[in-house]
Amino acid sequence: MKLKSNIATSENGFIFNPATGDSFSGNGMAAQLLAAMKNGKTNAEIKQDILNRYDVSENQLDRDWDDWMLQLKEANLLEI
Amino acid sequence: MEKLPYQKPYIKKLHAGAMNKFGTRTGVQPVKSIEGVSVKSLIENYGSPVFVLSEKQIRRNYRAAYRAFSTRYPKVQFAWSYKTNYLNAVCQIFHQEGSWAEVVSGFEYRKALDNGVPGNKIIFNGPGKSSDNLQLAIEHDSMIHIDHFDELTLLLGLSKNLSNKPRVAIRVNMDTGVYPLWDRFGFNYENGEAWSAINKIITSGSLQLVGLHCHIGTYMLSTDAYGIAANKLAQLAVSCQTQLNHKIEYLDLGGGFPSTNTLKGAYLPGNDTVPTVDDFAEVITSALLNFGFANDDLPLLILESGRVLIDDAGYLLGTVIANKRLANGKAATIVDFGVNILFTSFWYEHQVSPAQDFVAHNENMVIYGPLCMNIDVIRESINLPALNPGDQLVVHKVGAYNMTQWMQFITLRPAVVLIDEKLRTHLIRKNETLEYTAEPELVPAHLNNSK
Numbered sequence: 001m002k003l004k005s006n007i008a009t010s011e012n013g014f015i016f017n018p019a020t021g022d023s024f025s026g027n028g029m030a031a032q033l034l035a036a037m038k039n040g041k042t043n044a045e046i047k048q049d050i051l052n053r054y055d056v057s058e059n060q061l062d063r064d065w066d067d068w069m070l071q072l073k074e075a076n077l078l079e080i
Numbered sequence: 081m082e083k084l085p086y087q088k089p090y091i092k093k094l095h096a097g098a099m100n101k102f103g104t105r106t107g108v109q110p111v112k113s114i115e116g117v118s119v120k121s122l123i124e125n126y127g128s129p130v131f132v133l134s135e136k137q138i139r140r141n142y143r144a145a146y147r148a149f150s151t152r153y154p155k156v157q158f159a160w161s162y163k164t165n166y167l168n169a170v171c172q173i174f175h176q177e178g179s180w181a182e183v184v185s186g187f188e189y190r191k192a193l194d195n196g197v198p199g200n201k202i203i204f205n206g207p208g209k210s211s212d213n214l215q216l217a218i219e220h221d222s223m224i225h226i227d228h229f230d231e232l233t234l235l236l237g238l239s240k241n242l243s244n245k246p247r248v249a250i251r252v253n254m255d256t257g258v259y260p261l262w263d264r265f266g267f268n269y270e271n272g273e274a275w276s277a278i279n280k281i282i283t284s285g286s287l288q289l290v291g292l293h294c295h296i297g298t299y300m301l302s303t304d305a306y307g308i309a310a311n312k313l314a315q316l317a318v319s320c321q322t323q324l325n326h327k328i329e330y331l332d333l334g335g336g337f338p339s340t341n342t343l344k345g346a347y348l349p350g351n352d353t354v355p356t357v358d359d360f361a362e363v364i365t366s367a368l369l370n371f372g373f374a375n376d377d378l379p380l381l382i383l384e385s386g387r388v389l390i391d392d393a394g395y396l397l398g399t400v401i402a403n404k405r406l407a408n409g410k411a412a413t414i415v416d417f418g419v420n421i422l423f424t425s426f427w428y429e430h431q432v433s434p435a436q437d438f439v440a441h442n443e444n445m446v447i448y449g450p451l452c453m454n455i456d457v458i459r460e461s462i463n464l465p466a467l468n469p470g471d472q473l474v475v476h477k478v479g480a481y482n483m484t485q486w487m488q489f490i491t492l493r494p495a496v497v498l499i500d501e502k503l504r505t506h507l508i509r510k511n512e513t514l515e516y517t518a519e520p521e522l523v524p525a526h527l528n529n530s531k
Contacts (some may be wrong), residue, residue, distance in 0.1 A: 015091060026091040027441045034087050040496035060468075068089045069404055074409025075091060 001069055002079045003037045011035070017077060024075060033068065085418050088466045096472055108442060108464060111474045113431040114395050115499045119435040119472055122397055122497060127511055128472070129398035131419035131496040132349055133479060137393035139501070142177045145389060148361040153368065155380045157453060157470040161335050162188040164386025165394075169498055169508040171195050174258045174389070182335075182384040184420040186213040193220070203332070203384070205251065205293070207231075207265065209255050212239055215472065218246045225249045225293045225332070232277060239286045249291030249332065250277050254312050256296050256305035265295050269312050278316065282324050289326065291382070292316055294336035299387070301425075303355050303363040309333060310367035317379060318372070330380035333364055339391030341428040341477045387480040394479020396422060397435070400471045401450060413467050418449025418456045419510045422475065423482055432458070435472035438465035451490060483509075488517055 008016040013031035015024040026034065029050075036046045047061055056064075071077050091497070112119055115134045122132060142158070149156040160174035161184035166188060171181070171384045172195060181192035184206030192202050199220020204213070207227040214235055217224050226232050226248055239246050251266025267274040281289045292313045296305055310333060317328035337360055342350040368381065387393040398417040406412050419425050432447065442463040458475070467473075488492055492512040497505050 013091075023094045024091045025094055027087055027089065027439065029087045029089040030091050048087075053084055054086040055083040060086075063090045067403070070405045070409065071089075071091055074405075075093065 001043075001072070003034065003072070004077055005080055007038075007077055009034045009038060015075075015077070017075075020076065022075070024058075024077075030068075087441075088468075090441050090443060090466060091160070092441065092443065108433060108438075110435060110437055111476075112435055113319045114397075114474070116503050117499050117505060119397055119474060122505065123399065123472060126495045126497050126507065129396055129421065129494045130511075131421075131478070131483060131494060132395045132397060133170065133390075133496065133498045133508070134393045134395075135498055135500045138170070138173050138390055138479075139177060141389045141393060142174060142179070145357045145361075145383075145385060146178070148358045149365065149381065149383065152361055152365040153381055155378060157330075157380055157382045159201075159332075159382055159384050160389075161384050161386030163484055164335075165390050165483050166191055167483055167496060167508055168195055169506070170390070170483075180382075184208075186210060186216070189213060189216060189222075200247075203382070205295070205384075211238065217382060218242070221247065223247050223249060223291060224264075225251050225291075226277070226281075226395065227251050229277070232280065236284055236286060242286070243281065245286055245288045245388045247290045248281060248287045249289065249293045249330075250274060250281070252292055252294045252313060252316065254294065254296070254309060256308040256312075257298055258300065258302055258305045262295070262297050268294070269316070274316060275319070276518060278320060282320075282326050285408075289320070289328070291330040291332055293329055293334060293382075294330040295336065295384075297336045299338040300336040301338060301354065302357045306333060306360055307367045308362040311371065314368055314371040314373070314379075327377075328379055330382050331368070332382035332384065335384040335386050335434075337385050337388040339387050339413040339477060339480060341424070344427060344429055346429075357385075372492070390479035392479065394477065394482070396475040396478045396482070398473050398475070400467045400473065401468055402408075402469055403467065406446070408410070409465075411443050412448055413445055413464075414448045414450060415458065415473060416450055417458070417475075417494075418451040418453075419458065419485040420449075420451060420456075420489070420491070421482065422449075422458060422478060423487075424478060424480070429459065429462075429478075430478065431476040432462060432464065433474045433476070434467060435467060435474050438467075442464060471479075488512065492517065 006018055013026035050061060114132050125404045159180040160171060162183045180201040181197045182203045183189045183192050199222050202222040204217045204222050205225045211234060215238060242485060252269050253266045254264045254269035255261055267277045281287050294309050294313060296309050311525055313331045320326045320328050338354045340350040340354050396417060400413050401416055404412045442465055444463050446460055447458040493510040495507055496509040498508045499505055
């Protein structure tokens with residue numbers, strides 16, 4: 001799943017969709033994931049990076065990743 | 081290298097619009113302990129879910145309510161409403177504080193006797209008293225509050241040839257300006273039915289009419305209704321005195337005072353909208369004091385409050401089982417307690433607090449119980465931080481009705497723990513076991529395949 005190319009994100013978690021005018025705020029982890037996705041990293045790369053740096057199990061991250069995708073989809077931020 | 085603390089990723093849509101005129105909401109706070117006893121240790125020792133009651137808070141509530149009335153009126157008596165919470169330990173706290181017992185069934189009546197309440201301090205209300213129940217109440221000289229003419233007829237039959245006349249009151253229903261009218265309990269005031277019942281009792285010569293009672297509603301948000309009720313009961317008492325030369329000893333205004341829980345659909349939280357016991361006391365006692373009774377001839381004022389005395393002393397502790405996201409993107413959390421043990425979640429927006437520290441971001445979510453039923457919703461919409469399986473929760477103000485109306489359904493009912501004034505914990509009802517639920521069951525021989 002890819003983030004829509006026109007989505008604007010800031011370092012501190014603010015997200016703006018110029019096509020719809022919707023704006024969102026995200027927590028620190030959301031900001032990091034968005035930045036990584038915008039840089040074109042693959043899902044596997046992003047997850048591995050989080051696992052290396054953060055205190056979280058692979059199971060928990062997988063579970064949260066699925067939920068993260070659902071949130072982005074619901075927010076209409078992903079390419080269809 | 082030490083790893084950084086992890087947070088579940090989360091985004092929230094921002095809505096532009098008018099500010100809430102009441103200002104920004106204060107954030108959710110973790111509630112890690114109840115009266116100084118940690119939630120974690122309570123769950124570890126007694127299981128999850130578990131009901132917890134604070135003896136200190138019960139006594140504080142009782143004393144505050146008693147003070148509200150007794151500082152305004154010289155003769156006040158409270159009678160603990162058994163149906164609100166009839167765990168024996170709870171009843172004993174109220175009896176120790178000086179409460180009589182107010183019961184509404186033969187089962188509750190026997191519980192009160194077993195709790196050591198003298199028969200003459202038991203008020204027997206309710207529309208469903210059997211002949212055996214009435215006989216028992218007569219033998220113990222209790223105050224029998226007659227609900228309908230059939231009960232009166234039954235009672236007249238039972239009291240024939242008795243040397244000690246049974247002490248009775250009539251239950252009166254009336255228009256107090258709160259609609260729909262509660263006209264199902266007792267005899268109507270406006271159409272003269274109550275007066276007719278009074279006449280019948282006094283002329284029978286076999287019953288002593290000692291009191292007048294009303295139960296005008298539940299979770300009453302209007303104090304005026306109690307002023308009207310007190311006036312109407314006082315009017316009946318004065319009519320008894322002047323027209324029938326019969327003195328009424330007590331007026332019982334029943335229960336119905338609300339707790340500070342927030343009713344479903346209410347715009348503002350209960351804390352901000354519910355009248356206090358002092359507000360009710362002011363209206364009721366003013367009505368009686370200004371009615372025209374001679375100072376030394378004021379009737380005893382009885383209150384049968386339940387909910388307001390115990391709701392905020394009760395907590396339900398539970399654990400998060402799972403999270404899921406619904407089809408519309410809304411977050412959902414499944415917890416280990418359902419509506420079968422939290423009956424009041426049908427009426428209230430119960431406050432729910434996490435019992436551990438959490439990250440700052442809140443998300444709007446629905447809280448589901450573990451029952452495999454669509455109606456098992458604890459909160460339809462609540463803002464809470466992201467919860468993980470295993471996290472603990474505290475539901476507030478659950479002391480009234482849940483521990484009497486709870487149902488055993490697909491799970492076993494949990495333990496109830498009392499924290500006493502010295503912060504010691506006591507198990508006051510064990511959690512149920514499979515054997516307990518199976519005990520009354522019988523299986524015919526041809527169906528019995530168990531080993």
